[in-house]
Amino acid sequence: MSQGGTLLQAFQRTVSQLDGAYGTVVMDRRDPQRLIAARSGSPLVIGLGIGENFLASDQLALLSVTRRFIFLEEGDVAEITRREVNICNLQGEPVNREIHESSLEHDAADKGQFRHYMQKEVFEQPSAIINTLEGRIDNDSVRVDSIGHGASDILARAEHIQIIACGTSYNAGYVAKYWFESIAGISCDVEIASEFRYRNFVTRPNSLLITLSQSGETADTLAALRLAKERGFMAAMTVCNVAGSSLVRESDLAFMTRAGAEIGVASTKAFTTQLAALLMLVTAVGKIKGHVDRDQEAKIVQALHRLPNDIEQALVLDKQIELLAEDFADKHHALFLGRGEFYPIAMESALKLKEISYIHAEAYAAGELKHGPLALIDADMPVIVIAPNNELLEKLKSNIEEVRARGGQLYVFADKEAGFENTDGMSIIAMPHVDAVSAPIFYTIPMQLLSYHVALIKGTDVDQPRNLAKAVTVE
Numbered sequence: 001m002s003q004g005g006t007l008l009q010a011f012q013r014t015v016s017q018l019d020g021a022y023g024t025v026v027m028d029r030r031d032p033q034r035l036i037a038a039r040s041g042s043p044l045v046i047g048l049g050i051g052e053n054f055l056a057s058d059q060l061a062l063l064s065v066t067r068r069f070i071f072l073e074e075g076d077v078a079e080i081t082r083r084e085v086n087i088c089n090l091q092g093e094p095v096n097r098e099i100h101e102s103s104l105e106h107d108a109a110d111k112g113q114f115r116h117y118m119q120k121e122v123f124e125q126p127s128a129i130i131n132t133l134e135g136r137i138d139n140d141s142v143r144v145d146s147i148g149h150g151a152s153d154i155l156a157r158a159e160h161i162q163i164i165a166c167g168t169s170y171n172a173g174y175v176a177k178y179w180f181e182s183i184a185g186i187s188c189d190v191e192i193a194s195e196f197r198y199r200n201f202v203t204r205p206n207s208l209l210i211t212l213s214q215s216g217e218t219a220d221t222l223a224a225l226r227l228a229k230e231r232g233f234m235a236a237m238t239v240c241n242v243a244g245s246s247l248v249r250e251s252d253l254a255f256m257t258r259a260g261a262e263i264g265v266a267s268t269k270a271f272t273t274q275l276a277a278l279l280m281l282v283t284a285v286g287k288i289k290g291h292v293d294r295d296q297e298a299k300i301v302q303a304l305h306r307l308p309n310d311i312e313q314a315l316v317l318d319k320q321i322e323l324l325a326e327d328f329a330d331k332h333h334a335l336f337l338g339r340g341e342f343y344p345i346a347m348e349s350a351l352k353l354k355e356i357s358y359i360h361a362e363a364y365a366a367g368e369l370k371h372g373p374l375a376l377i378d379a380d381m382p383v384i385v386i387a388p389n390n391e392l393l394e395k396l397k398s399n400i401e402e403v404r405a406r407g408g409q410l411y412v413f414a415d416k417e418a419g420f421e422n423t424d425g426m427s428i429i430a431m432p433h434v435d436a437v438s439a440p441i442f443y444t445i446p447m448q449l450l451s452y453h454v455a456l457i458k459g460t461d462v463d464q465p466r467n468l469a470k471a472v473t474v475e
Contacts (some may be wrong), residue, residue: 001028009081011036012092013275014180015077020217023057035080039072043217043246043471046070046078048084048099053080056216057101058471059244060261067102071244090106100244116462118264118356122448123315126308128269129441133304140298142283148253154235155288158208161188162233163226164196166472168267169212169274174344175282175440176210176278183300183437184282185291193220197227209236211310212269214262216245216470220267225250241270255281264463265470266355268448271348272311273436275441276304303435307442313432314445320429321446327427327455331382334361336447338386339396341440349447356465366399373431377408384450388431388439389415400426413446 001010007028021041027034037044039054047054047062047069054062059069072078075090076097089095115119121399136146144152161172161180173190180188191212193410197220209228211221216238225236225247227253237253241262248254250380283300286292290298328334335355338346346363353361366385377383403410410426420428434442455462 003390007031007034008036008056008077011038012077012088015040025055032079036077037072037080038075038077038130039217039465040223043071043215044076044078045244046072048081052082053085055080059242060263063102064141069100069102069302070097071100071242071246073097073249073259074246077421098244102243105396106151110243116264116452116470118266118268119464121262121268122261122445122452125269125272125445126311128259128273128316129276129308129311130259132273133307134258134279136280137304139303140294140301142280142287142297142301144284144288147255147284148237151253151284152288152443154208154237154253155285155357157234158186158207158285159206160187160204161189161209161210161285162204162207162228163188163210163212164193164228165190165212166193166220167219168215168271168348169218169221171344171348171351172271172274172278173210174347175275176282178336178341178344179279179282179437180285183292183296184286185289186285194220197224201231203228203232205254206234209233211236211238211247211251212240212274213232213238213245213247214241214259214267214274215255216240216242216247217471218247222246222250239274239281244312244342263470264470265465266352266451266462272441272444275444276307279304279437288440299435305434307438310432310434311440311445312441314442315449317429317431317446318449321449324427324429324452325450325457327409327411327452328357328359328382329457331359331380333376334359335376335379335381335383336363336367336386337366337396337399338363338382338394339366339399340390340457342386342388342443345440346384346441348444349384349386349451352448352451354452355468356451356459356462358460358461359454359458360463365437366396368400369399373405374402377403381407383406383408384447385410385412385414386413386443386447387412387418387420388436388438388443389418389433393418413443 023042023044047066054372079086165173177188177190200408235252238247240259259269259273330433336350341366350361350363353373413429416430
């Protein structure tokens, strides 16, 4: 400012010299009625009031004061007073940004009758799934037009799917890989965004990029999207929970999960609604490609219709799982096992337990036990097994016997028709029988409940676990 000009001009000169990710706000204490803000990598949102305006990194923080928002674009600089908002781009040119009306409720950020946000969000999953499905399926079919304008053409041209995500969203993408290849008959790769963006990858012909993110502001995923667009991907689609977020604005198609506000750092309903959205997307691709006939589509859609009720049945197990969690009070390690599309569910289950209880947990494909992890098995290593009644059940039973023979303590979440019985060293949690295609979503619920109750016993901060943030907006 000592070089002359207004605060805005001085700020623009400063921003031109900055590298890296930031969302920054400046105020001159001699003129406190004016804020200057800039966005590079990290999200910033302006809330529009009557005779007042607001600035935050997330619209959730402003729902008590306004429902009208402007999301700043990459490189934007904004000058905000009580009555005016002026925005210019990276080149200093004035720009207009769209005003978004939020449909989120102010009380979405209240815990209500629940002890923690995470607990509330686990129990909100039946209604969250209903919201995800609404208007996108009818009695026996998926409405392709609900995926987005031009979706039919893009999905018809796609010859390969590349999924990019981080953390919980990566695990959802890994489940979708099984679905894309077994149901839709299209090849699919899944990669962690921070790895994808820093390797020399080969872009396949007519490859559709799908990014997954709860916030839509995940830094590595956003950077991977921008890189993929430079490297010749046919189109980019995002499966996201936050309208107006960077991933939504910068993608060709946006399939919103409609999970509602998720406050807890450990993602729950955002994960299951991502899976529900992905299953609809897979079905649509399979239908367009001719790999899903009308009968198969109808069966998938009927399974999705039943899913909210299935999840209600899983939530009934809450008290039983609360008692089970007491066995983990003195444990420091845990192993989760699954096969097929339940392997990534085991990965997500291990992630939840380590996130909020600080127990070291990892997941293995059950067939990999004999290739190393069996060395870890003893009475102090609980082994949690996801055991639906499917074509891999007999193989899984063999893996379970390998653990039992070495004195491991097993907790088997098994379909009640799978033929398991409680024995010494093996506790069976009988699960209602559900449709095979939606079972990965269903079996996620008891794993979330287990992690929650173990964390309560451990006395950790369930909603804000140490060292973690809800939206990871830096590398």
